[in-house]
Amino acid sequence: MLRSVILAASRSSRVERLVATAPFSRDVVRRFVAGAQTDDALRATRELVDGGLAVTLDHLGEDTVSPEQATAVRDEYLTLLGRLAEAGLTPAAEVSVKLSALGQAFDEQLAYDNARAICAAAEAAQTTVTLDMEDHTTTDSTLDILAKLRKDYPSTGAVLQAYLRRTESDCRDLATAGSRVRLCKGAYKEPESVAYQSPREVDKSYVRCLNILMSGDGYPMLATHDPRLIAIAEDRARWFDRAPDRFEFQMLYGIRPEEQDRLVGDGYTVRTYVPYGDDWYGYLMRRLAERPANLAFFARALTSRK
Numbered sequence: 001m002l003r004s005v006i007l008a009a010s011r012s013s014r015v016e017r018l019v020a021t022a023p024f025s026r027d028v029v030r031r032f033v034a035g036a037q038t039d040d041a042l043r044a045t046r047e048l049v050d051g052g053l054a055v056t057l058d059h060l061g062e063d064t065v066s067p068e069q070a071t072a073v074r075d076e077y078l079t080l081l082g083r084l085a086e087a088g089l090t091p092a093a094e095v096s097v098k099l100s101a102l103g104q105a106f107d108e109q110l111a112y113d114n115a116r117a118i119c120a121a122a123e124a125a126q127t128t129v130t131l132d133m134e135d136h137t138t139t140d141s142t143l144d145i146l147a148k149l150r151k152d153y154p155s156t157g158a159v160l161q162a163y164l165r166r167t168e169s170d171c172r173d174l175a176t177a178g179s180r181v182r183l184c185k186g187a188y189k190e191p192e193s194v195a196y197q198s199p200r201e202v203d204k205s206y207v208r209c210l211n212i213l214m215s216g217d218g219y220p221m222l223a224t225h226d227p228r229l230i231a232i233a234e235d236r237a238r239w240f241d242r243a244p245d246r247f248e249f250q251m252l253y254g255i256r257p258e259e260q261d262r263l264v265g266d267g268y269t270v271r272t273y274v275p276y277g278d279d280w281y282g283y284l285m286r287r288l289a290e291r292p293a294n295l296a297f298f299a300r301a302l303t304s305r306k
C-alpha cells in the first residue's frame with residue numbers, strides 16, 4: 001500500500017516540485033546519489049574502487065521527450081567514459097544506461113543509435129555498458145535493442161526483473177556464453193497480469209532465475225541487498241562450482257555498504273551502482289518505496305532540516 005502511494009508520488013510533478021525544492025532534500029539525496037556533476041561521479045568512483053569495489057555509473061534522467069535531450073544524455077556518457085579512462089578507473093568502472101533517457105519512448109532507432117555510440121565509447125575506454133530495465137511495456141524493445149547491440153558489442157549487459165512472470169524464460173534465453181545478465185527483483189509498479197505481486201512470490205522467482213543463471217554459461221550479476229538471497233547465491237556458487245570471478249554481486253550506492261565490504265573481504269566481486277546528476281527524483285522515490293526504513297531516514301532529515 002505504502003509502496004503504491006510512493007510509486008504514484010514518483011510520477012507526480014506537484015510532489016516532485018515540493019520535494020525538489022525542500023531544504024532537507026539535499027541531505028537525503030546525498031546518501032543515495034553521488035552528486036550532480038561528472039566530477040562528483042569520478043570522486044565517488046575513485047573512493048569505491050580504492051576500497052576494492054567495482055562500479056557501474058548511472059547518469060540520472062528518465063522521460064526524455066526530445067531528440068536534443070537524448071543527444072545531451074548520450075554526450076554526457078561519452079564525456080564520462082573518456083574521463084573514467086583518463087583517470088585509470090576502467091575497467092573497474094562501467095556504465096548503466098536507461099534507453100528511455102536516450103529517446104526509446106518516441107524513437108527506438110534514435111535510442112539504439114545513441115546506445116551504440118555509448119557502447120563504442122565504452123569499448124574504446126576498455127569497459128562495458130549495461131542496459132537498465134524499466135517498466136514492462138519496454139521489456140521487448142529493450143531486449144531487441146540489446147540483441148542488436150550485442151552483435152558488435154557482445155559484452156553489453158542485460159537486466160532481468162524477477163517480479164515479471166516472463167523472466168524465467170528470458171533467463172534461459174540469455175544464460176549463454178559471454179552473456180552478462182543482471183538479475184534484480186524489479187522496481188516499478190506492475191499489474192498482476194505480468195508480475196508477481198507478493199514479496200514471497202518475487203523471492204521464489206528470484207531463486208528460480210538465479211538457479212538458471214548460476215547453472216548456465218553466462219556471467220550472472222546478482223543485484224540484491226536481500227541477506228537471504230545473498231546467502232542462497234553463495235550456496236549456489238559452491239553447488240555449481242562457480243569461482244568468484246565468474247559472477248558478481250551488485251548493490252546500490254549508500255545501501256548496505258558494510259555488506260558490500262564483507263563480500264569483497266570474502267573474495268567476491270561486488271559492483272556498486274552509483275547514480276549521479278540533477279534528475280534524482282524518480283530514482284530517490286523508487287528507493288523510498290522499497291524500504292520503510294529509507295522513509296524513516298527521509299522523515300528524520302525532514303524534521304531536523306539541517
Ligand SMILES: Cc1cc2nc3c(=O)[nH]c(=O)nc-3n(C[C@H](O)[C@H](O)[C@H](O)COP(=O)(O)OP(=O)(O)OC[C@H]3O[C@@H](n4cnc5c(N)ncnc54)[C@H](O)[C@@H]3O)c2cc1C
Nearest residue numbers: 132133159184185186187223224225226250251252273290
Ligand atoms: C545494482 C542494482 C541495479 C538495479 N537495476 C535495476 C533495473 O535496471 N531495473 C529495475 O527495475 N530495478 C533495478 N534495481 C532495483 C531492484 O529491482 C530492487 O528494486 C532493489 O534492489 C530492492 O530489492 P532488493 O533485492 O534489495 O530487496 P528488498 O526486498 O528491497 O529488500 C530485501 C531485504 O534486503 C535488506 N535491505 C534492503 N535495503 C536495505 C537497507 N537500505 N539497509 C539494510 N538492509 C536492507 C533487508 O533485509 C530487506 O528486507 C537494481 C538494484 C541494484 C542493486
